[in-house]
Amino acid sequence: PSNDYVNIIEALSETEKRQFAFLLYSVSTGLHKNSLCEFVNQPASIEVLISALRAAPVSKDTLVREILYIMKKFALLRKEMHVCKRHAGLExxxxxxISEFWKSLAQFCNECLDEEAKKIYECLLPNQQMMSWSSEAVLLDLIERGIIQEGDVSKLRDCLQKDLxxxxxxxxLNAATEKNYYSMTHSPHGRAVILNHNSFIVDPExxxxxxxERRGSKKDVADLEKLWRDFDFSVSVLNDLTLExxxxxxRQVLDEASDASDAFVLVILSHGFNGGFYTHDSKKCSLERIEQILCDETEALLNKPKIICVQACQVEDFESASEQGRPPGPVNSTNKSKSAMGRADRIKFMSTIPNHVSYRDPENGSIFIQHFIKVLRKYWNECSLQDMGTIINNEVRRTPILVRDNGEELEWKDQVSEVSYALTKNLYLKMR
Structure with a gap:
């Protein structure tokens, strides 16, 4: 390694060198693992760390940056490797x-006192002795003996819960080992379904x-299809479907959902009313019914993020002004009593707030959809989808919209979009 690595290691305290060795152990092999175990028990020359670092079968720069990031040595990271805290956070x-498992063990070590580590060791291995009772030394010994295994801390958890x-x-331990973000590891990540309603037939009733006709919708569809393909989703565009x-x-698409998926995306483009949208045959479909199908009736999506995006006006019924007191048609929904658990892990983007319209340009597409796409493309690598929702709302709110009033006068309008979610973790998107 370069002298910079030597400078970095020499800048660490003895406790920090032990933490560095603990994390370095996770990517080391053979004799270097043994040497690092000995170093954690009884610190010796930093040549042990240098030698293990030199032999690590990964990028040295990336490894050192990640170890320093996990150890929260941000000043040292900036001084020696010229990487600021923000960019390290993105990377x-x-x-x-360093795997999530080892990162969580390092976080646990920071919380564990030496005397507590000793109690844990004596609980799991009675009548055994160690040279050092540091949490790093204890955990490495438990790993060497197979009591703690990659991804399995059940014996340690039982010890803490039942015995000590x-x-x-x-x-x-629970906080450290529970990931705070959704896994996005499959390729493709899942299905993205775009329900586009461009034209409508009259309902005889x-x-x-x-x-x-929703002019400009084709532009939205083309851009959305490319967006979700770039985010490694399998995209289906379904045009002008009836309510049935x-x-x-x-249901057919969701029945095909399997464990080999990370998330599900549903985009709805149509005319709308408060709480729902119109289908190709001018029937009403409630968003509540859509959420029931996705969240309550599809076990394959349980605990997986469900992204719903709706481009539709949310106003009084289109026919209300001419219906002369006739009650509106029934909204397609059911009232089954279901567990609330299914409604977790979802995020919903609405192009407008209740009782307001949503604007669409015949040439350039919808105001909301175009900002939605622009923000996701710009911020996907640094913001969660939840945070991007706030940025989208701000972009839409700031956009002046010039519309024709009764086909005659030009008038400035505005629009406010909305995001709501019941996600239980941060949701980050990944480009292909």
Whole structure:
């Protein structure tokens, strides 16, 4: 390694060198593992660390940066490797070289006192002795003996919960080993379904409702299809489906969902009313019914993020002005009593807030959809989808919209989009 690595290691305290050795052990092999175990028990010359670093079968720069990031040595990272905290956070938001398992063990070590580590060791290995009772030394010995294995800390958890009742450490272990973001590891990540309603036929039972062509929607569809393909989703574009077809096709797509997927995306483009949208046959479909199908009736999507994006007005019924007091048609929904758990892990983007319209340019597409695409492409590598929702809202709110009033006068309008979610972790997208 370069002298910079030597300078970095020499700048660490003895405790920090032990932490460095602990994390370095996770990517080392053979005799270097043994040497690092000895170093953690009884610190010796830093040549042990240098030698193990030189032999590590990964990028040395990436490895050192990630170790320093996990150790929160941001000043040293900036001084010696010229990487600021923000850029390191973007690079190592998800593990690169050090696995999530080892990162969580390092976090646990920071919470564990030496006397607590000794109690853990004596609980799991009675009548055994060690040269050092540091948490790093204890955990490495437990790993060497197979008591702790990659991804399996059940024996350690049982020890903390049943035998020692060290509640703070149990909470620390749970917090450290529970990932705070959704896994996006499959390729493709899952299905992205775009329901595009461009034209509408008159409902014989509601002749007063006349829904016009949604000019500009084709631009939205083309851009959305490319967006989700770039994010490594398998994209299906379904045009002008009837109410009956929507539920049938959705169920068919969801029945094909398997464990080999990370997430599901549904985009709806149509005319709308408060709480729903119109299908090709001018029937009403409630968003509540759509969420029931996705969240309550599809076990394959349980605990997986479901992304719903709706481009539709949210106003009083189109026909209300001409219906002369006739009650609106029924909204397609059910009222089954289901567990609330299914409604977790979802995020919903609405192009507008209730009782307001959503604007669409015949040439350039919808105001909301175009900002949605622009923000996701710009910020996917540094923001969670939740945070990007706030940016989208701000971009839409700041956009002046010039529209024709009754086909005559030009008038400035505005629009406010909305995002709501019940996600239980951060959701980060990945480009192909």
């Amino acid at each position: 190592f938001r998800q593990p690169k070289v 009742e060290i509640h703070e450490l149990r909470y620390a 509601n002749l007063a409702l006349q829904l016009g 077809d929507i539920e049938k096709v959705l």
